Amino acid sequence: MAKKSIPDKICPHCGGMEWDVKTDKRSGRATYYCSQRRKEIDALMRERDKEKVREYKRMWEQNNKEKCNESHRKSYQKHREARLSRRKIYNRLPQSVEKRRERERMSMINLDDNRIKTMLRHQMGVKEIKHKDITPEMVKLKREQLKLYRDVKKEKQNPANS
Numbered sequence: 001m002a003k004k005s006i007p008d009k010i011c012p013h014c015g016g017m018e019w020d021v022k023t024d025k026r027s028g029r030a031t032y033y034c035s036q037r038r039k040e041i042d043a044l045m046r047e048r049d050k051e052k053v054r055e056y057k058r059m060w061e062q063n064n065k066e067k068c069n070e071s072h073r074k075s076y077q078k079h080r081e082a083r084l085s086r087r088k089i090y091n092r093l094p095q096s097v098e099k100r101r102e103r104e105r106m107s108m109i110n111l112d113d114n115r116i117k118t119m120l121r122h123q124m125g126v127k128e129i130k131h132k133d134i135t136p137e138m139v140k141l142k143r144e145q146l147k148l149y150r151d152v153k154k155e156k157q158n159p160a161n162s
């Protein structure tokens, strides 16, 4: 709808002269709607519709729980690609890369359980062994082994200290 300011045409309701003009394609006849009044009416309609739509949706959801879950699942699937690509972009951000590196560095220094479990899985076969298959005992042993290696390495680098 085209907007038009017509000084000769004053709205009897609000005294404004801004009009929304709708031209009928076939007859070419124009109809004028006061912009101000149209805005107010639109807002009223939207308010009323919103309440109606909400109520309808609530009722429908209560009566169609199965379908509802199904549609949630579908929309989850539908947006899956978009979500993954957003994540990809996020992961490539310099600050994300930096955070990840720092996390890895710290987990290596602290010899976190999960870190050790990952190492063990790489040694024993990532495909066969899962995190939950690794017992605390195995983690403990591996940690001690790693600590020992570190001490040996340190000693080799600084023989004078020993």
Ligand SMILES: [Zn+2]
Pocket (backbone or CB within 6 Å): 011, 012, 013, 014, 015, 016, 034, 035, 036, 037
């Ligand atoms: Zn008006």
